[in-house]
Amino acid sequence: MGILAVGSVALDSVKTPFGQEEEVLGGSATYFSTAASYFTDVSIVAVVGEDFPEQHISFLQKLGIETAGIERRPGKTFRWKGEYGFDLNTAKTLDTQLNVFADFLPKLLAEQRKLEFLFLGNIDPDLQRNVLEQMERPKLVACDTMNYWIGNKLDSLRKTLARVDILVINDAETRQLAREANLVRAARVILGWGPRTLIIKRGEHGCLMIDRKSAFGTPAFPLEEVVDPTGAGDSFAGGFLGYLAATRANDQAALRKAVVFGSVMASFNVSEFGPRRLAALTYAEIEARFREFRELTHFEDI
Numbered sequence: 001m002g003i004l005a006v007g008s009v010a011l012d013s014v015k016t017p018f019g020q021e022e023e024v025l026g027g028s029a030t031y032f033s034t035a036a037s038y039f040t041d042v043s044i045v046a047v048v049g050e051d052f053p054e055q056h057i058s059f060l061q062k063l064g065i066e067t068a069g070i071e072r073r074p075g076k077t078f079r080w081k082g083e084y085g086f087d088l089n090t091a092k093t094l095d096t097q098l099n100v101f102a103d104f105l106p107k108l109l110a111e112q113r114k115l116e117f118l119f120l121g122n123i124d125p126d127l128q129r130n131v132l133e134q135m136e137r138p139k140l141v142a143c144d145t146m147n148y149w150i151g152n153k154l155d156s157l158r159k160t161l162a163r164v165d166i167l168v169i170n171d172a173e174t175r176q177l178a179r180e181a182n183l184v185r186a187a188r189v190i191l192g193w194g195p196r197t198l199i200i201k202r203g204e205h206g207c208l209m210i211d212r213k214s215a216f217g218t219p220a221f222p223l224e225e226v227v228d229p230t231g232a233g234d235s236f237a238g239g240f241l242g243y244l245a246a247t248r249a250n251d252q253a254a255l256r257k258a259v260v261f262g263s264v265m266a267s268f269n270v271s272e273f274g275p276r277r278l279a280a281l282t283y284a285e286i287e288a289r290f291r292e293f294r295e296l297t298h299f300e301d302i
């Protein structure tokens with residue numbers, strides 16, 4: 001049991017209509033692992049620079065996350081700067097500095113190669129495949145990406161997608177990737193490239209899971225206060241894959257429950273800057289919101 005997560009471990013500078021924070025702990029692997037740590041063991045593979053505060057490593061370790069695979073290298077840590085407008089649904093990237101990620105060649109630890117669940121977080125698709133190729137026999141591979149890689153490394157991304165089971169991306173990325181405006185048709189195009197399931201996150205509108213035979217949709221949890229949506233996608237993925245890894249189930253019913261656990265984790269994450277709220281949760285709070293979700297979407301066929 002347990003998940004290997006590759007992705008960015010970053011210093012983020014984020015501005016939303018409700019505030020602004022500089023150089024906070026962020027990155028796709030960070031948000032994913034923090035969310036998944038409530039369900040199962042997680043081990044990260046990533047790189048940080050000499051400037052990365054040691055306290056951020058302790059933050060992850062306190063959640064029980066295995067950080068031995070986070071390499072520290074000469075140079076600067078990956079940095080991302082983004083801004084959100086009033087609807088908070090789409091991030092505008094102001095700056096991406098790959099820094100130590102530009103020439104990172106991950107070498108998995110022996111224990112990491114054996115893990116059964118793999119999350120290829122948002123990072124260079126060459127790196128995603130490099131990690132995938134070092135795994136012994138993963139049972140389930142889920143993947144995320146973003147406009148930056150769709151725009152800059154499409155050929156490589158297509159090669160990664162040919163080898164993953166589940167792709168988790170947002171609606172704008174789905175349209176951009178498939179070059180198709182209609183979301184359902186775009187999903188069909190992408191399913192033709194390899195993944196057997198596509199999960200399309202639609203911000204405050206919830207999410208849609210599509211495979212070749214069926215579709216399943218959930219709303220987002222109706223929140224009165226959203227402060228910073230950064231990491232919502234990755235915390236969704238963490239709750240989703242964390243639940244599947246913990247139960248070792250992979251059927252339609254489990255996938256649907258996993259989507260709800262993903263939505264629960266994302267809903268907690270957006271109420272504060274950085275992964276702070278996510279890190280302070282109890283499992284009882286997660287379960288309570290899961291039940292509220294059931295209430296939210298339940299109706300009788302009378």
Ligand code: AMP
Pocket residue numbers: 008010011012026027028031079080096122123124146148149229230231232233234235
């Ligand atoms: P999301 O869950 O989509 O909001 O992801 C937010 C995280 O993605 C931020 O913490 C960023 O550090 C990270 N990020 C932004 N751009 C990139 C990129 N090009 N590659 C890898 N990670 C990124």
